[in-house]
Amino acid sequence: MAYKILDTCISCGACAADCPVSCISQGDTIYVVDAAACIDCGTCASVCPVGAPVQE
Ligand code: SF4
Numbered sequence: 387m388a389y390k391i392l393d394t395c396i397s398c399g400a401c402a403a404d405c406p407v408s409c410i411s412q413g414d415t416i417y418v419v420d421a422a423a424c425i426d427c428g429t430c431a432s433v434c435p436v437g438a439p440v441q442e
């Protein structure tokens with residue numbers, strides 16, 4: 387299952403910079419994951435300072 391980003395995201399950009407398949411981008415209010423491209427590596431959850439990325 388892909389990861390998704392909760393609305394607790396503070397838009398720091400750390401996850402987008404470290405995602406190995408570059409499937410995270412800045413949305414209107416928070417960062418968002420392209421679920422079809424996510425390889426479920428968990429890197430975003432590891433680098434996020436507020437724990438916003440979670441496995442769906
Ligand atoms: Fe990117 Fe990995 Fe997070 Fe999926 S789990 S969005 S591939 S960093």
Ligand code: SF4
Nearest residue numbers: 395396398399401434
């Ligand atoms: Fe949002 Fe966390 Fe990604 Fe920063 S690392 S943009 S707070 S999900």
